[in-house]
Every structure is written in C-alpha cells, then in structure tokens.
Amino acid sequence: MRVSAKSDYALRALIEIAARADGRPVSAEEVGRLQEIPHGFLQGILADLRRADILRSQRGQSGGWRMAKAAEDVSVADVIRAVDGPLVSVYGLRPEAVSYNENAALLQHVWIAARHSLRDVFEQVSIQQLAEGKLPRTITARTADEEAWQSH
Template sequence: MRISARADYAVRAALMLAAGQDGPPLKAEAIAEAQDIPHKFLEGILNDMRRGGLVASQRGVHGGYRLARAARDISVADVVRAVDGPLVSVRGVRPPELAYSGPAESLLPLWIALRANVRSVLEGVTLADVASGRLPEAIGALTDDPAAWTNP
C-alpha cells in the first residue's frame, strides 16, 4: 500500500483542524504554511474533504475551515477515502471485483486480508487520537516490534 502525498497532506490538514477545533476557523494559508503544503494543492484537498462531509468552510474576513463533526468521530480512513477513494485497490479495482484462476486463485483472499488489515488500522484511529498523541493500544502494539521500523 502506498500513501499518496494527497492523503498525507489531507490527514495533516485535518489534524490541524482537529487541534484547533474549539477556536476560530483556520485559513488554508495558515494550514499550508504550518504543514509545508503547497497552498493551491491544499485548497483542492480541502474542497474534496468538504464534499466528503469532513470539513465545513466559512467565507468572509473571519472565514476559513473547520471540521464538520467532532475529531473523535472522524477516522483517518475517512480522510484518506475523501481524497483518494478506496483504501486498497488492485490496478484501480476493489478486491471483491477481481477474479483469478489457476495458481493465482489464492491472490484474492490475500488482497482481501490486506484490505481488512488496512481498514482495521485506519478505521480504528480517529483524528482526536492522533491529535492528542494517544494512539489506540492495538496501534502501539504494532509499532512495538522493531521490525516495523525497518525496511527489508
């Protein structure tokens, strides 16, 4: 699985909004500068997140962006899906829509298992979890393995 720049930027922007959830709306320029994200690229990402129901925008001198619902109610998976579509696809196709034959037949359950694990991690972590620095215990357990931090 590859996390696109678009998904990374979207999650970082959403975390900025989560951290400032009780304050005034944040301007895209401020988010872009704080997270070193190209401003025009971020505007497109925020628009996708708005269309996905994750952020709300407010016009005017005191305008900007804010989360459309509580950070505890938005998973990292929600953000990634809003800007990139399905969490796991194979050649742009969702795993249940694939079919294999012969020795490749067992690839389908492998792709389904991969999708289930990605979902488990990304759906199990909210913006509030990340913004607070308190990730769920199951995530911590995965990162406790030193091999998780190395590239084979």
C-alpha cells in the same frame, strides 16, 4: 501500501484544524504554512474533504475551515477514502471485484486480507486522537515491535 502525498497532506491539515482548542475556523493559508503544504494542492484537498462532509468552509473576514463532524468521528480510513478512494484497489477495482483463473485465484484472498489489515489500523485511529497525540494501545503495540520499523 503506498500513502499518497494527498492523503498525508489531508491528514496533516485535519490534525492542524482539529487541534484548535477554540474551534475557530483556520485559513487554508495558515494550515499550508504550518504543515508546509503547497497552497494550490491544499485547496483541492480541502474541497475533497468538504465534499466528503469532513470539513466545512466559512466565508468572510474570520472565515476558514473547521470540522464538519466531531474529530473523534473521523478516522484515518475516512480521510484516505475521501481523497484517494478505496484503501486497496487492484488496477482500479475493489479486491472483491477482481477475478483470476484457478492458478491465481488465491491472489484475490491476499488483496482482501491486506485490505482487512489496513482497516484494522486506519479505522481505529481518529483525527481527534492524532490531534491530541494519543493513539489507541493496539496501534502503539504494533509500533513497539522493532521489526515494524525495519524496511524490507
């Protein structure tokens, strides 16, 4: 799987917003500066997150961005879907919509299994957990295996 810059930036922006103990709105400029995200790119991402009802914008002098939902109710999967679409797609189609001839039919099962594995991780981790620096044990257990850190 390839994580897009858009998904990475969206997650980092949400972590920055959710980490605010006072819950006050955070300006896009401040989020961009703290997370080193280009302002123009960030504006589009924030708009995507607003359309997905993950963020809310507040206008005015003390305006900015704040969570529209509780950060513990927003998963990594929710964010990726909001900015990039489905977790797994095969030339733009969801895996269950792809069809192959009998020789390649099992390939669809590979795509379905890959999506299921991604969900196992991405749906378990919330923005709140990331903002607090605490991951579920099942996730930290996956990273404890040295093989997980090796590129192949």
